[in-house]
Amino acid sequence: MTDKKTLLLVDGSSYLYRAFHAMPDLRAVPGDPKSPATGAIRGMINMMTALRREVRADYAACIFDAPGKTFRDDWYPEYKANRSPMPDDLRSQIDPIHEVVKLLGWPVLTVPDVEADDVIGTLAKVAAAQGVEVIVSSGDKDLSQLVDEHITIIDTMNGKKRDIAGVTAEFGVPPSLMVDYQTLIGDTVDNVPGVPKVGPKTAAKWLLEYGSLDALVERAAEVKGAAGENLRQALDKLPLSKRLVTIRTDCDLNGFVEGLPSLEGLPVGAPQTAELKPFYEKFGFKSLVKSLEAQEVPPELIEENAKKKAASKADRDQGGLFDEPSELDAQEAAAPASNLKYDTIMEWAQFDAWLAKLEAAELTAIDTETTSLDEMVAQIVGISFSVTPGEAAYIPLTHNYPDAPAQLPIDEVLARLKPWLENADKKKLGQHIKYDRHVFANHGIEVQGYAHDTMLQSYVLEVNKPHGLSSLAERHLGRSGISYEDLCGKGAHQIPFSQVDIAKAAEYSCEDSDQTLDVHRTLWPLLQKEEKLGFIYQLEMDSSEALYRIERNGVLIDAPTLAAQSHDLGTRIMALEQEAYDIAGQPFNLGSPKQIGEIFFTKLGLPVVKKTPSGAPSTDEEVLEKLAEDYPLPAKILEHRGLSKLKGTYTDKLGQLANPRTGRVHTHYAQAVAVTGRLSSNDPNLQNIPIRTPEGRRVREAFVAPAGSVIASADYSQIELRIMAHISGDESLLRAFTDGVDVHRATAAEVFGTTPDQVSSEQRRYAKVINFGLIYGMSSFGLAKNLGIETKAAASYIDRYFARYPGVKTYMDQIVEFARDKGYVETVFGRRLYLSEINGGNGPRKKAAERQAINAPMQGTAADLIKLSMVKVQNVLDEEKRATKMIMQVHDELVFEVPEAEIDWVRTEIPRLMAGVAALKVPLLAEIGVGPNWDKAH
Incomplete structure (x- = not known):
């Protein structure tokens, strides 16, 4: 037992910036970008609430x-001169943040002419x-320079602890040398000069x-090399x-x-519930209002509700999962988890x-x-x-470190879980469920x-x-947890x-399941409120299922063909080197x-196209492409690079x-990567196989049935042109597609x-x-560069295009004005x-x-369409019990492995379904x- 007291100091300035950048663009009136911003306020509430729950303090x-x-x-005077001004949307939230932190029971300090770090430093040393x-x-x-045997820094956002050992491990020097360390490296953010480079x-x-900065300065003449010269x-x-x-x-x-x-002037106070409620209402925090109201719900009502939840499925509405949550459910969902109860299942009685x-x-x-x-x-x-916030259970199955306790046998556990796991009526939730589906499938489930x-859910609601x-x-949630690296x-x-x-x-694992459930209870109501976003979310869920099937199917690779291509590429690469x-x-x-x-x-006297930041002539890709127009050596180097990448990335590795x-x-x-909704492929990346060169196209010959x-x-x-016609409603474009004419030829005729x-x-190529x-929002300059013509001529073509297709210009x-007003565009x-x-x-x-505002709706709609097609085609393949397998999705393309008996069906039905x-x-x-292979089929 110890009577030692604890002082908790929060770097509020660090917190509010983190809250601002971490939270979505919340507004007091949802969906209205002109109403007051509230994201940083909400984030601050989450973070301060979680910190109070996790760290007990007397002051x-x-x-x-x-x-x-x-x-x-x-x-x-140049101190912090390089810092960008505070965003207006954050500045407007500063006063409300100060107010709500006080209402949550925290003493708030702002000292004129003194930075927050110095106030923290002073209070920390006084207490220590x-x-x-x-x-x-x-x-x-x-702040690491403050650390000693009484002062510890914690970073709850990433679970980092900076005590004396932590600072030494992270920075390579103990806290007592951190001032010297910071002096040497300087601070570009605060515009503090250090030693260059x-x-x-x-x-x-x-x-x-050397032991210290003073000792280093005294012996600066001994420090060798460019770094020593910079020091001096x-x-x-x-x-x-x-x-x-x-x-x-x-x-x-x-x-x-x-x-x-x-x-004693820094007591930890109780939250001022009476004042918090109108504050939350003012800024549109409905779930927080419900959380306060939930504190007033009698315990017997909570118990009664729990019994109702545990009732058999026969006594529940079949569609209950997707019903509007009850008031009590909403109150429970909004309340932060506390008194966590995590079980470790080591016995069959616990399992049952x-x-x-x-x-x-x-x-x-x-x-x-x-x-x-x-x-x-x-x-x-x-x-x-x-299944309940704050409660979770972990079943260890194959931990095998020395002295690991006996665990339930994995085969029997999975066999007893399998009926529940494979029951579609038992609704389940996960974080990146496609991965877990594969893992269970590896065990036959x-x-x-x-x-x-x-x-x-996050990808649809807050793609950025x-x-x-x-x-x-x-x-x-304002919740932090254990990281994988910690374990x-x-x-x-x-x-x-x-x-x-x-x-x-x-x-660790219980925390993941618990937090997943908690996050879902926050995000799912937001999706329910927005019908269109709800549609997109369901499309992503359905796409996840289809992609799981595609990934599971895989694609057959002809290794001998790849080996032959690698040999040919290697021969050509060696020849290019000699040339x-x-x-x-x-x-x-x-x-x-x-x-x-x-x-x-120096040797050949080629013209300098551009220079690097250090002033040396550049030889980057753009320079090589420009020089290759007139000189053979850059062309050889470009070809060598392209073939070497093709060999190293694909022909050598795919097999x-x-x-x-x-x-x-x-x-x-x-x-959940591309903001447009497009998929990305990796390990291997099947979407970036170069097909503009004969050698690149040959790689697809190795994808076989x-x-x-x-x-x-x-x-x-x-x-994307068809989508442009639809979105713009331009009569000439609509007519070209409706009549089935060559749209590039039609554009050329107009222009x-x-x-x-x-x-x-040539005119058709220009039109394309x-x-x-x-x-893609290309300017006259970009068009001129692409076509190799004068900028004035390119501007003339664009003017003529818009004169013939006024709907596109409109x-x-x-759409740019819409984006400025809303902060987003839509597919x-x-x-x-x-x-x-x-x-x-x-x-x-x-x-x-x-430019993104113009293009994103088309790219995004194209992504939505190929996902709709993928889902539809997979559903029909399943419904009709076809042996055809979907094996790849690449950009706007679906690739199939088709038994010869189903070729005619595929030729007819797949295009019809996609259209x-x-x-x-x-x-x-x-x-x-x-x-017979992907190249011949495409």
């Missing part, structure tokens, strides 16, 4: 920077001198070698830098903290009790712990479940009944934010999960920019990536003032570039694509955002090809 304070200059500005334990909650590494590693090395040139600036980075611990806080040095809970639950969150991130080979180490995925569970929990370590020292202590593994040597007149490293520069500009169990390549499709089957490839024809039959191939270029103007089906810099970016970035997934103002057209 506390939340410290904010005061407006205006500080004493450091007097010392150094009295033997009080001090915990500072902040993500600011600069000296980073953390060099600073730590010097300080450990910076010696005059170091005293000021040290003064600027040193946190003051002697500020006069009298008048701001009552009774100092006593800490939890299985009964799963059978009775309306919705269960599941999380698997596995042996690998590769979903096709991952095996289960343990499984966790949560085809999970049914996945109703929700929190990763996809991170969608990992830890980010979601921090952002929406398993990093890099070469990382241990497999099976070697993690079961008690720690249980807490390059002959042109240069000497051997050189074709991958070395320095050697290429010497050959180009090695085949799963030894299936003999097929199983790519991973990531849904087994004996008795063929490959079929179906894709949409000119899909060049001729009849379609008189359009030359114009059609697709304008979709659309472009209107035809309602997917939202947020453009954060449409109003707040600088010139070039704002222009880029305007019929949506009714636009112009007909959708899908075309299909069939062949």
Whole structure:
């Protein structure tokens, strides 16, 4: 037992910036971008509530920077001169944040002319001198200089703890040397000069070698190399830098903290519930209002509601999962989890009790712990479940470290769980459910009944934010947790999960299931309120199922064909090297920019196209392409690079990536990545195989079907142009597609003032570039560069285009204005694509955002259409029990493995199904090809 007291100091300025950047763009009036911003306020409430729950303290304070200059500005007028001004949407939330933090029971401090760090430093040292334990909650590494045996920094956003050992491990120097360390590296954010080109590693090395900054300065003449010269040139600036980075611990806080040095003026107060309710109502925080009201619900009513929830399914409404939540449910969902109850299942009696809970639950969150991130080979180490906020259970199954306790046998556990897992009526929830589906499938279990995925909920609601569970929990719940690295370590020292202590593994996995359920209860009501977003979410859920099937099917690879291609590429690469040597007149490293520069500009006298930031002539890709127009050596180097990448990335590796169990390549499709809704493919990336060169196209010859089957490839024809016609409603474009004419020839006839039959191939090529270029918001300069013509001529073509297609111009103007007003654009089906810099970016970035506003609805709608097609086709294949398998989705294309008996059906039905997934103002057209391999089919 100890009577030692604790002081908790919160770096409020660090918190509010984190809250602002982490939270979605919430408004007091949802959906109205002109109403007051509230995201930072809500984030601050979440973070402060979670901190209070996690850290017990006798005294506390939340410290904010005061407006205006500080004493450091007097010392150094350029201090923080590089910092961007505070965003207006954050500035407007500062006063309400101060108010609500006080209402939550925290003493709030802002001291004029003094930075928050200095107030924290002063209070920390005052408390430490009295033997009080001090915990500072902040993500600011600069505060590490305060750490000693009584003062610890915690960063709840990433679970980091900076005590003496933590600071030393993170920065390479102990806290006592942190001021010296910060002085040497400087601070670009605060515009504090350090030693030029000296980073953390060099600073730590010097300080450990010489013992202190003062000793280093005294022996500066001994420091060798360019770094030593930079040090000597910076010696005059170091005293000021040290003064600027040193946190003051002697500020006069009298008048701001009552009774100092006593800490009784910083009591931890109770939340002022009566005042919080109108505050929450004012800013539209309905769930927080309900949370306050829930505190007034009698315990017997909560118990009664729990009994109702546990009633048999026969006594419940069949559609209850998707009903509007009851008032009590909403109150429970809004209330923060406390008194966490996590079970570790080591006995069959515990297992049976939890299985009964799963059978009775309306919705269960599941999380698997596995042996690998590769979903096709991952095996289960343990499984966790949560059916009620704050409660979860972990079943350890294959932990195998020394002295690991006996665990329930995995085969029997999975056999007893299998009926529940494969029951579609038992609704389940997960974070990235596609991965867990594969993991269970590796054990012979085809999970049914996945109703929700929190990763996809976040992706639909807040596409520009991170969608990992830890980010979601921090952002929406104010909850932080254990990281995987905390358990398993990093890099070469990382241990497999099976070697993690079961008690720690249980807490980690239970926390994941519990947080997943908690996040779902926050995000799902938001999706229910928005019909169009609800549609997109269901599309993503259905797509997840279809993609699981595609990934599971995989695609057969012809390894001998790839080996032959690799041999041919290797021969050509060697020949290109020799040809390059002959042109240069000497051997050189074709991958070395320095050697290429010497050959180009010193020996051969090629013109300098542009320079690097250091002033040297550039040899980047753009420069090589420009020089290749007139000189043979750059062309050889470009060809060499392209073939080397093709060989290294595809022909050498694809065969090695085949799963030894299936003999097929199983790519991973990531849904929650591209803001437009497009999928990304990796391990291997099947979407970036270059097809503009003969060698690149040949790679597709190695994607084959087994004996008795063929490959079929179906894709949409000119899909984004058709979407442009639909969205813009331009009569000429609509007529061209409705009449089935060649739209590029029709555009050429309009732009060049001729009849379609008189359009030359060159004019049609120009029209094609114009059609697709304008979709991407291409300027006259970009068009001129693309076509190799004068900018004035390109501007003339664009003017003529808009004169002939006025609806397109109107659309472009209107969608940019819509984006400025709303902060986002939408696809035809309602997917939202947020453009954060449409109003707040600088010139070039704002222009880029305007181009995105024009193009994103088309790219996004194309992504929605191919997902609708993927889902529809897979459903029909299942309904008709077809043997045809969908094996790839690449851009606007679906690829199939088709038994010869179903070729005629596929040729007819797949294009019909794809064309019929949506009714636009112009007909959708899908075309299909069939062949022995992907290249011949496409």
